[in-house]
Amino acid sequence: xxxxxxxxxxxxxxxxxxxxxxxxxxxxxxxxxxxxxxxxxxxxxxxxxxxxxxxxxxxxxxxxxxxxxxxxxxxxxxxxxxxxxxxxxxxxxxxxxxxxxxxxxxxxxxxxxxxxxxxxxxxxxxxxxxxxxxxxxxxxxxxxxxxxxxxxxxxxxxxxxxxxxxxxxxxxxxxxxxxxxxxxxxxxxxxxxxxxxxxxxxxxxxxxxxxxxxxxxxxxxxxxxxxxxxxxxxxxxxxxxxxxxxxxxxxxxxxxxxxxxxxxxxx
Amino acid sequence: xxxxxxxxxxxxxxxxxxxxxxxxxxxxxxxxxxxxxxxxxxxxxxxxxxxxxxxxxxxxxxxxxxxxxxxxxxxxxxxxxxxxxxxxxxxxxxxxxxxxxxxxxxxxxxxxxxxxxxxxxxxxxxxxxxxxxxxxxxxxxxxxxxxxxxxxxxxxxxxxxxxxxxxxxxxxxxxxxxxxxxxxxxxxxxxxxxxxxxxxxxxxxxxxxxxxxxxxxxxx
Numbered sequence: 124x125x126x127x128x129x130x131x132x133x134x135x136x137x138x139x140x141x142x143x144x145x146x147x148x149x150x151x152x153x154x155x156x157x158x159x160x161x162x163x164x165x166x167x168x169x170x171x172x173x174x175x176x177x178x179x180x181x182x183x184x185x186x187x188x189x190x191x192x193x194x195x196x197x198x199x200x201x202x203x204x205x206x207x208x209x210x211x212x213x214x215x216x217x218x219x220x221x222x223x224x225x226x227x228x229x230x231x232x233x234x235x236x237x238x239x240x241x242x243x244x245x246x247x248x249x250x251x252x253x254x255x256x257x258x259x260x261x262x263x264x265x266x267x268x269x270x271x272x273x274x275x276x277x278x279x280x281x282x283x284x285x286x287x288x289x290x291x292x293x294x295x296x297x298x299x300x301x302x303x304x305x306x307x308x309x310x311x312x313x314x315x316x317x318x319x320x321x322x323x324x325x326x327x328x329x330x331x332x333x334x335x336x337x338x339x340x341x342x343x344x345x346x347x348x349x350x351x352x353x354x355x356x357x358x359x360x361x362x363x364x365x366x367x368x369x370x371x372x373x374x375x376x377x378x379x380x381x382x383x384x385x386x387x388x389x390x
Numbered sequence: 391x392x393x394x395x396x397x398x399x400x401x402x403x404x405x406x407x408x409x410x411x412x413x414x415x416x417x418x419x420x421x422x423x424x425x426x427x428x429x430x431x432x433x434x435x436x437x438x439x440x441x442x443x444x445x446x447x448x449x450x451x452x453x454x455x456x457x458x459x460x461x462x463x464x465x466x467x468x469x470x471x472x473x474x475x476x477x478x479x480x481x482x483x484x485x486x487x488x489x490x491x492x493x494x495x496x497x498x499x500x501x502x503x504x505x506x507x508x509x510x511x512x513x514x515x516x517x518x519x520x521x522x523x524x525x526x527x528x529x530x531x532x533x534x535x536x537x538x539x540x541x542x543x544x545x546x547x548x549x550x551x552x553x554x555x556x557x558x559x560x561x562x563x564x565x566x567x568x569x570x571x572x573x574x575x576x577x578x579x580x581x582x583x584x585x586x587x588x589x590x591x592x593x594x595x596x597x598x599x600x601x602x603x604x605x606x607x608x609x610x
Contacts, residue, residue, distance in 0.1 A: 256399055257400075320400030320475075321399050321400060332425035334423050335421065336422065338473075339422060339471075354429045356429065365431060367420065380422055380469075382401065383400045
């Protein structure tokens with residue numbers, strides 16, 4: 124790992140940022156982003172020249188991320204999650220590199236990874252929302268630090284963030300023939316992730332293992348190993364048939380879990 | 391077991407189990423668990439619920455009762471979530487105390503709690519369908535008897551009432567979340583010409599009579 128993620132804008136820090144280094148397992152991060160929504164300035168006068176992309180969480184039941192972009196500054200996000208933008212903000216397509224035609228078809232049709240990403244270039248403001256009840260976390264990644272974010276949870280990322288994909292194989296049992304796709308993001312820069320429901324963060328010690336629901340993972344350090352597993356309910360064929368399918372995570376590193384499976388109906 | 395509600399939007403339950411302690415939950419509710427926590431299958435038969443009773447309930451309608459529970463054995467932590475917004479409550483049942491909780495709301499319970507699925511109430515539609523049949527709707531519940539801890543979730547917020555003997559209240563059919571076994575339940579019908587432009591539309595409601603605790607939730 125290139126460093127520890129810095130969580131920006133949590134209630135504990137009053138928005139100043141906080142290191143999520145060593146800490147007890149099961150330490151629960153308080154709900155909501157904690158910071159009062161910043162009043163949005165008039166876009167015609169508040170374009171400024173910030174040195175880094177400014178990402179801000181507008182807290183609420185369905186939180187929004189407000190990105191303030193300086194001239195030529197860019198962020199990228201999944202297509203279709205834009206809530207609003209200033210007219211000067213340019214929109215373009217960012218293609219995803221990786222794999223051939225078959226791999227692209229697999230991850231876009233079977234998995235939830237998009238064909239391409241949308242890039243917004245400043246100056247101006249962009250509002251982005253995942254249209255789901257939950258919490259947003261803004262992470263600042265150090266140079267070469269990599270995190271894996273669950274598919275459908277990335278709100279946006281600084282254009283300096285390198286985008287890739289990680290595939291965790293399924294258990295190949297009926298109902299779980301395919302695995303889980305993750306967005307692999309490498310710093311330096313800021314990213315915003317949307318957790319459905321509440322976010323539970325923890326730090327795994329080296330070789331510490333937890334089992335989580337397949338839809339429960341929000342993000343993890345790339346150093347945390349992930350594999351799918353069946354937990355049999357007793358012996359015999361029936362025990363294996365009714366086995367609990369989980370994602371097995373092995374430390375060391377940070378893990379964030381969301382209390383709602385995004386694929387479950389939750390409204 | 392020790393149970394804590396975690397979070398405010400879609401709360402999860404964090405259960406802390408000591409060595410050998412067990413908690414039972416419906417299959418698929420687990421959010422995460424520590425590696426050392428063991429998982430087993432707990433059949434309804436082992437809880438004293440016969441297969442005939444369970445199949446009979448499933449034959450009646452859309453019962454959400456499981457054929458088995460997942461049993462988690464400590465030491466360690468295990469967390470559960472129903473993937474819905476609402477409130478999570480942890481209730482300590484005294485020995486012999488019974489609560490009837492609508493199906494689909496139970497998250498987990500102690501091994502010492504006696505579990506029995508039941509039909510809480512039933513009613514026939516006053517209006518026949520196209521075939522001339524009057525459909526029967528069943529309200530299913532989980533009857534839980536102490537001693538022990540149970541954890542349940544409402545959809546929306548919970549309103550709690552403690553009815554005196556003979557005191558009555560009326561709720562919507564979907565609004566009732568739980569009640570004590572001492573409470574009387576009766577289905578009644580509301581019908582008003584103003585309820586629909588096409589004429590009276592009968593609306594089933596629950597007449598609840600004390601004594602006992604009644605929990606109503608604001609979401610369905």
